[in-house]
Amino acid sequence: MSSSASPQDTNATDAIAFVGGGNMARSLIGGLVARGRDPASIQVAEPNESLRAALVADFGVIAHADNAEAVTTAHTWVFAVKPQVMKSVCQALAPIAQSRRPMILSIAAGITGEQLDRWLGGGLAVVRSMPNTPALLGAGATGLHANARVTKSQRHVAESLMQATGITEWIDDERLMHAVTALSGSGPAYVFLLAEAMQAAGEAQGLPPESARKLALQTILGAARMLTESGEPAAVLRQRVTSPNGTTQAALESFEAGGFRALVDQAVSAATRRGRELSAAND
Incomplete structure (x- = not known):
C-alpha cells in the first residue's frame, strides 16, 4: 500500500464539513472543539441565519x-439534515462528491449507506x-x-467524531441499523415515558407532584x-434489590x-419496522 494518502484518506487535522447545523450537529461540533480540534478546520452549511451566527459565535x-461552499475543501462530510430532504441535498452535491471523493458520515435515521452512495x-x-439525543449532553450512544x-483510518475518524458525544458501537450488518434506531435511537423516549408513568403513579398514591417528579x-x-x-x-442488580416477599x-x-417484557419487545419491533418503512419511503 502506498504511503501517500488518497483523497479519501483523512486524519484529525483534515477539514470536516457539516451539512446542516441543527442540534445534533451543534453537539458534535461542540464536542470536537472541546477535545481540541481547531475550529477553523470545521465548515458548516446551515440555511438558517441565526443558527449560523450562533455556531460562529459559540465555537x-x-x-x-x-452547502457547496462548505464541502469544497473538506475530506469528511457529515450529513445532519432531515431524512426527507437527504436525497435532494445529496444529488445537488454529487458532482463535488465525485471530484473530491470524501468520506461520508450520515446521522440521518432510516437512510441507508447504499442510498447515500447512490445519490452522491x-x-x-x-x-x-445512529446517535441519540443524550449526545446533546455528551452522554449519547x-x-x-x-x-x-471505508478505510481503517476513516473508521477511526468516524469513531472519534461520534465519540465526542458519547460511546460508539460498530455494527457489521447494516440491516441491523434499524434495530439500533429502535433500541438506542428511540430509546430515550422510552425512559421518558417510564419517568412520566412513575411520577403519575406516585401522585396517585398521594405524593405532591414536585416530590413525585424529583x-x-x-x-x-x-x-x-x-x-x-x-x-x-x-438481572443481577434487579435480583439484589428484590427481597423475598417484599415491596x-x-x-x-x-x-x-x-406482560412488561412482551410489551417492550413489541415496541422495539414496531420501531424497527417503521425504520425500514421510512427508508423505503425516502428512496
Missing part, C-alpha cells in the same frame, strides 16, 4: 448558507450512524456501520449509574403479569 467555526454518484466511502470502501427522576438517574458503573448485568417483588410481579 469559532466557519459557516456558510450554501457512487463509489464513495460511507459511514452510517451511537451505532455505526461502514461500507466496504424522586422518579433521581431514581432513574441513580439506577442508570449503577448499571453503567457497577459492571454487573441488569419490590410485589411491583415486579405486577410488571411481569402485565
Whole structure:
C-alpha cells in the first residue's frame, strides 16, 4: 500500500464539513472543539441565519448558507439534515462528491449507506450512524456501520467524531441499523415515558407532584449509574434489590403479569419496522 494518502484518506487535522447545523450537529461540533480540534478546520452549511451566527459565535467555526461552499475543501462530510430532504441535498452535491471523493458520515435515521452512495454518484466511502439525543449532553450512544470502501483510518475518524458525544458501537450488518434506531435511537423516549408513568403513579398514591417528579427522576438517574458503573448485568442488580416477599417483588410481579417484557419487545419491533418503512419511503 502506498504511503501517500488518497483523497479519501483523512486524519484529525483534515477539514470536516457539516451539512446542516441543527442540534445534533451543534453537539458534535461542540464536542470536537472541546477535545481540541481547531475550529477553523470545521465548515458548516446551515440555511438558517441565526443558527449560523450562533455556531460562529459559540465555537469559532466557519459557516456558510450554501452547502457547496462548505464541502469544497473538506475530506469528511457529515450529513445532519432531515431524512426527507437527504436525497435532494445529496444529488445537488454529487458532482463535488465525485471530484473530491470524501468520506461520508450520515446521522440521518432510516437512510441507508447504499442510498447515500447512490445519490452522491457512487463509489464513495460511507459511514452510517445512529446517535441519540443524550449526545446533546455528551452522554449519547451511537451505532455505526461502514461500507466496504471505508478505510481503517476513516473508521477511526468516524469513531472519534461520534465519540465526542458519547460511546460508539460498530455494527457489521447494516440491516441491523434499524434495530439500533429502535433500541438506542428511540430509546430515550422510552425512559421518558417510564419517568412520566412513575411520577403519575406516585401522585396517585398521594405524593405532591414536585416530590413525585424529583424522586422518579433521581431514581432513574441513580439506577442508570449503577448499571453503567457497577459492571454487573441488569438481572443481577434487579435480583439484589428484590427481597423475598417484599415491596419490590410485589411491583415486579405486577410488571411481569402485565406482560412488561412482551410489551417492550413489541415496541422495539414496531420501531424497527417503521425504520425500514421510512427508508423505503425516502428512496
